[in-house]
Amino acid sequence: MWNMTQLEYGTLARRANQIKDELRQGVRRPYKEVIDVFQGDLHKAGMKPLTFVRQVLAACVYPPLINSSNLPLDARQRTQEELGRCVGGSVGEGNGVRRPYKEVIDVFQGDLHKAGMKPLTFVRQVLAACVYPPLINSSNLPLDVRQRTQEELRRCVGGSNILNVLVNREASPRTGVLIPVPCHNKTVLSIMQLGAVAVPYYLSEEQGWALQVEELQRALESAKGVCNPVALYIINPGNPAGYVQSQKSVQEVIRFAWEKRLFLLVDEVYQDCVYGENCEFVSYKRTLSEMGPPFSGTVELASFHSVSKSFSGECGLRAGYVELVNLDPAVMKYIHTLFSKDSCETVLGQIALDLMMDPPKPGDPSYLLYKQEIEQIRTVLVHNVKRVHEVVNSLPGFSCSPIEGGLFAFPRLHLTPKAIQKAKELGLQPDTFYCTRLLEEGGVFTGPGWEYGQKEGTYHIRFCIAVPQDVMEELLRRLSSFHMTFMKDFS
Structure with missing residues (x-):
């Protein structure tokens, strides 16, 4: 099961803020400012609002x-x-x-x-x-x-929780939710805070972070005697791994969920951010409908989207929605009752969400500018994806699978035994040690891979690719320079 005992959120963020303050106060460093690519906040990263x-x-x-x-x-x-x-x-x-x-x-x-x-x-x-x-x-x-x-x-600085319905805090064995590895850490924490068990299934990094049904089956078997898995959580496009599921893959997952009677929780917040060659976003809801009986009328599905992670990038408005499919009417009534007692999203957030779902159309006065701004963001992302792949894979001890969608890169670090030993001496995870040094010496604020889950013995870093092209070029220059020095120091 998922081990979160070593998570110490905020340590790198606090240090990054300290360094920013020091730079404002005139403290001399090899760089003039910190490049903050820890979060997927488009506007904070320098991308202009629509x-x-x-x-x-x-x-x-x-x-x-x-x-x-x-x-x-x-x-x-x-x-x-x-x-x-x-x-x-x-x-x-x-x-x-x-x-x-x-x-x-x-x-x-x-x-x-x-x-x-x-x-x-x-x-x-x-x-x-x-x-x-x-x-x-x-x-x-x-x-x-x-x-x-x-x-x-x-x-x-730049929906509603279905888990509350699915998780029975008093159940024995406890409720289980199958979670991809790597996965956004806040999702894992939300599951565990509800008293449920996060059951990891590993995406295949060797195959571009592909989701394999055989691995889902292995994860389900591993839960026996530990918990009762009731749901399968999917992120498509992936965060932080950047994969995009094919239609065949989506169909296989739906069949698996139907066979094992699992509720599908599908995070589709990056559906607009797809730019891999021969890739396109495939909707779980649409695929489920097209598959017909018995799947279309029985597989329970919740699909999530957000105004924060689309090209709108309105993280500060915190608005999103969930579509529910095939839920029992009595359950739907309970959900409406449960959610109505909570405060709703801000009105501005709801309006922004409406604008995202119903943007300007051809012929409208704002259409050409809107389309131009969307395409400009997409062009920047396509350029950044290409450059990250080129530069990272050219560095010794670094590798990056193709980034097909989403807003993050999750390259793998092949650290030397000396670097791993030094990290242990300092009481740090090896990739946290790397990220700490990169922040201090290179002025680049990234996230260590272990916070998002990774196979034992592998190390990664995560950083946002939704930054202006000149910022990405400077980021890659600093990363390359730091990495070569780091690998030499710990060879």
């Missing part, structure tokens, strides 16, 4: 912008549509059902704006300009608002 999304969000926050020539017509129309779903035309939520009375007097919650209290103009103006920074130069906003916006921007 203009249309930010224009609509800004106008939703500050509705007078609907009449401003600074925004294109379709952005203003879309703003009106989004606000039309909000109570009183302000960011909130309501439905217009015809009754003997014209409106409901809603005093159930303590929501000032929903109750009819006007939002503070200054606050809304600052929020609008923070969402869409070009407004800083607009005469539509007073000078003090624009100045405050600049101050706030300098401070910026």
